[in-house]
Amino acid sequence: MRAKTPHINRFAQIVRFYRVSRLLLWTIWVIYRERQRVIRARERGDYDAKPNSEVLIKVLEAFRDTAIQLGVLMIKLGQFLSSRADMLPEDALKVLADLQDEVPPAPFEHVVAVLETELGKPVEEIFSVLERKCTAAASLGQVHKAVLASTGETVAVKIQRPHIHQLVSMDLSTIRFVIWVVNRFVNPDFVDLVGLFREFRRTVFEEIDYVTEAANIKRFQEMFKDDPTISIPRVYDEYVSHHVLVIEWIDGIKLNDYAALEAAGFDRLEVANRTVRAYFYQFFEVGFFHADPHPGNIFVKKGSPVDDPVIALVDFGMVGTLTSYMKKTLRDLFIALVMRNAHDIVEALFKLGFIGKGANLTTLERGITILLDQYYGMTLGEVSNIDFSQLASDLESLLYGQPFQIPAQFAFSGRAVGTLVGVATGLAPEFNFFDVALPYARKFLQWDSKGIAQASQDLFREVLNTGKLLLTLPGSLERLISQIESGQVEVKVNNFTGNGKRKRHNGQITISEGSASSALTWLLVFGSSLGSGIYLHSLHQGLAGWFCFGLATLSVLGLLLRR
Numbered sequence: 001m002r003a004k005t006p007h008i009n010r011f012a013q014i015v016r017f018y019r020v021s022r023l024l025l026w027t028i029w030v031i032y033r034e035r036q037r038v039i040r041a042r043e044r045g046d047y048d049a050k051p052n053s054e055v056l057i058k059v060l061e062a063f064r065d066t067a068i069q070l071g072v073l074m075i076k077l078g079q080f081l082s083s084r085a086d087m088l089p090e091d092a093l094k095v096l097a098d099l100q101d102e103v104p105p106a107p108f109e110h111v112v113a114v115l116e117t118e119l120g121k122p123v124e125e126i127f128s129v130l131e132r133k134c135t136a137a138a139s140l141g142q143v144h145k146a147v148l149a150s151t152g153e154t155v156a157v158k159i160q161r162p163h164i165h166q167l168v169s170m171d172l173s174t175i176r177f178v179i180w181v182v183n184r185f186v187n188p189d190f191v192d193l194v195g196l197f198r199e200f201r202r203t204v205f206e207e208i209d210y211v212t213e214a215a216n217i218k219r220f221q222e223m224f225k226d227d228p229t230i231s232i233p234r235v236y237d238e239y240v241s242h243h244v245l246v247i248e249w250i251d252g253i254k255l256n257d258y259a260a261l262e263a264a265g266f267d268r269l270e271v272a273n274r275t276v277r278a279y280f281y282q283f284f285e286v287g288f289f290h291a292d293p294h295p296g297n298i299f300v301k302k303g304s305p306v307d308d309p310v311i312a313l314v315d316f317g318m319v320g321t322l323t324s325y326m327k328k329t330l331r332d333l334f335i336a337l338v339m340r341n342a343h344d345i346v347e348a349l350f351k352l353g354f355i356g357k358g359a360n361l362t363t364l365e366r367g368i369t370i371l372l373d374q375y376y377g378m379t380l381g382e383v384s385n386i387d388f389s390q391l392a393s394d395l396e397s398l399l400y401g402q403p404f405q406i407p408a409q410f411a412f413s414g415r416a417v418g419t420l421v422g423v424a425t426g427l428a429p430e431f432n433f434f435d436v437a438l439p440y441a442r443k444f445l446q447w448d449s450k451g452i453a454q455a456s457q458d459l460f461r462e463v464l465n466t467g468k469l470l471l472t473l474p475g476s477l478e479r480l481i482s483q484i485e486s487g488q489v490e491v492k493v494n495n496f497t498g499n500g501k502r503k504r505h506n507g508q509i510t511i512s513e514g515s516a517s518s519a520l521t522w523l524l525v526f527g528s529s530l531g532s533g534i535y536l537h538s539l540h541q542g543l544a545g546w547f548c549f550g551l552a553t554l555s556v557l558g559l560l561l562r563r
Contacts, residue, residue, distance in 0.1 A: 008163055008170075016167075017174050020074065023066050024178040028193075030059040031088065032186055056092040064096060071103050072164065073171035073204065075139040080200055082415070105137040106161050111144060114159050118241040125149060126239070130157070136296065140164060140208055140317075145249060148236070154249040155236065156314075164208055172201055192356060199407075207317035210245035216316040217247065223286055230278050231301055231312040250312045252299025255423055265306040269428040274311050276424050276436050283413065284444035287322035291416050295423055320413050326352065331445055342368040353407040 008016075034051040041049035067074035081088070082096035111130075115123050123130060129147040135156070136143045141164075144157045179193045206212050214235045224230040231250070239246035253260045255275065261268055275298060282289035290297070290313055297315045304310035322330075329351050336344035342365040349355050355364065424431045 008166055013170060016070070016170060019066065019070060020171055020174045021178050023063060023070075023074070024175065025181065027059055027063050028178070028182055029186070030055060032182075051089055051092075053089060053091050056088065057095055060088075060092055060095040068103075072139050072161070072167045073175075075103070076204060076207075077175070077200065080203075103137055103139055105134045105142050106159075108132045110162050111142075111157075111159050114243055115157070118244040119239060127157075128152070146246075148246075154251075155239075155246050156233070156249045157239075158210065158245040158247070160208060160210075160243045168204060168208060172204070175200075203318060206319075209242055210317075211240060211242055213245060213317045214240045214247075216319050219288065220290070220313065220316060223282070223288070224278070227278075229274050229308070229310060231310050233312070233314060247314075250299055250301065250314055251303075252301045252312050254295050255298045255300070256295035256426060258427070261300060261427075264300075264302070266300055266309050267307070269431060270307075271300055271309050271311070272424040272427040272431045273436060274309065275427075276420060276431075276433065277440075278311060278313070279416070279420055280437055280440040283322070283417075284440040287324075287327060289320050289322075289413065289416060290316060290318075291320040291413070292318040293416050293419050293423065298423070320416065322413070327444070334445055337372075340372050342366075342372065352410070354410075 034056060038049045038051055064078060067078045078096045082093055111134075112123050115126065115130075119126055126149060127146040128149040129145075131145045134142040134144050139161075141158055141160045144159070146155050146157045147153070148155055175197055179197055182193060214237070217232060217235050221232045221234075224232055233248035233250055236246045236248075253264060253266075255261075255271065258268065261271065275293075279289065279293060292315060293313075297313065299312045299314070301310040301312050329348055333345060333348035333352070336348055345368050346355065346361055346364050350359075350361075355361075421433055424433065
């Protein structure tokens with residue numbers, strides 16, 4: 001049997017297009033207007049100017065309320081924007097931070113129709129029990145508890161909501177149209193709207209493809225196969241399609257159900273430690289992480305030992321990835337932070353995609369230097385006591401007017417870490433986030449014996465290469481000077497009127513001897529040495545740079561002695 005879901009009628013499509021486009025245009029316009037007001041004020045010398053938080057909060061509250069009414073993609077877009085600290089100040093972001101997926105469930109008839117269409121059998125042949133009431137309803141899908149007829153195993157059945165692909169396509173087309181209008185008439189250079197849309201579209205299509213989610217689950221199973229403290233649900237491959245996903249049912253206690261955790265006898269601090277360790281393993285060691293760690297997606301398994309709680313993760317539709325290049329550049333960024341090198345910090349941020357074209361790199365370096373002077377040298381305890389609202393305000397002041405953006409993968413990881421901090425702190429106020437992170441950060445930065453040995457080898461190799469260059473440079477320069485003075489190398493001169501002897505060769509004037517030849521030689525050495533010194537210092541090659549400066553000084557002395 002193949003059930004048919006009626007399409008959304010044309011009038012409903014027009015109404016939805018109007019509501020979505022109006023909502024997005026007004027929201028983007030207010031954000032852009034406030035940003036431009038602050039930039040103009042700072043150009044006039046008013047560096048204390050800030051965006052009007054009341055205005056931004058008002059428009060984002062309207063966005064949140066309308067998104068809940070429209071559902072589907074608008075809720076996801078609100079969640080996505082809640083991680084964009086490059087677009088909105090912190091107090092405005094809080095309005096969207098609590099935008100949850102909780103929406104009214106689809107009718108049970110729709111659930112049955114999708115199951116029978118996708119799996120090709122009557123629902124009674126597949127499940128001996130299928131609960132009518134869903135256990136979770138989100139903007140893109142919902143979950144029902146069931147029992148497999150063939151094995152008697154209890155499973156979770158995930159089904160997409162009605163019209164999901166049509167609604168997603170409609171809303172994405174509307175968002176693309178709005179971005180076209182904004183870029184044509186406003187050109188908000190503070191954010192790459194096209195890039196933001198591209199990343200948002202990619203993540204949405206991944207999340208509504210349950211075959212992709214099943215593959216994600218299997219990858220997490222492989223990641224944690226040797227860790228008995230972490231549980232990943234089993235996937236039933238014979239019941240997986242693009243619109244249906246059947247996995248093992250996890251009977252557990254949500255992380256924010258503190259009363260139930262204490263009644264079961266679990267140590268909340270140990271639960272927090274194990275949860276955060278699991279995520280740091282994903283971030284730092286594997287580079288593939290569960291990007292939606294809110295309390296509804298993390299459980300403590302019932303029946304696990306009180307002194308040995310097992311943490312279960314569910315819902316793997318939204319994941320993030322850190323490539324090997326991103327990891328290497330992040331290490332470079334951290335080393336630059338340790339060395340307080342603002343130039344290298346900006347360079348690493350540019351490579352990672354945080355800094356767009358047209359940025360004033362000098363201004364960014366100056367601002368980062370100020371921040372380093374303010375926050376550098378803090379102990380771990382002092383860092384944990386930082387007023388992050390003040391830090392966010394400082395960063396906001398630094399970045400306003402600059403094409404600074406957060407790449408989507410880092411937005412996901414930042415949102416995940418922020419959510420994780422809130423979950424762990426709620427579980428155990430005494431939880432020390434930095435103590436748990438430190439061992440993983442050391443390994444990520446290759447601060448173990450193997451990493452230090454490799455770094456030492458690389459440094460030694462670099463020193464040797466620099467040494468070889470410096471040893472051969474004087475001889476090369478001496479040979480060049482000899483060739484110039486002996487006439488083996490031509491130097492072209494226009495309108496030369498000096499007293500030196502000249503000869504014409506193939507229509508060119510070649511200096512071969514005399515005082516002019518000698519002076520020109522030493523001037524050539526001076527200019528090349530000085531330029532090389534400046535260039536090497538800009539690359540932070542101090543030793544080679546100072547050598548070139550010394551050579552330039554000697555060339556000046558040589559010129560004076562020649563006279």
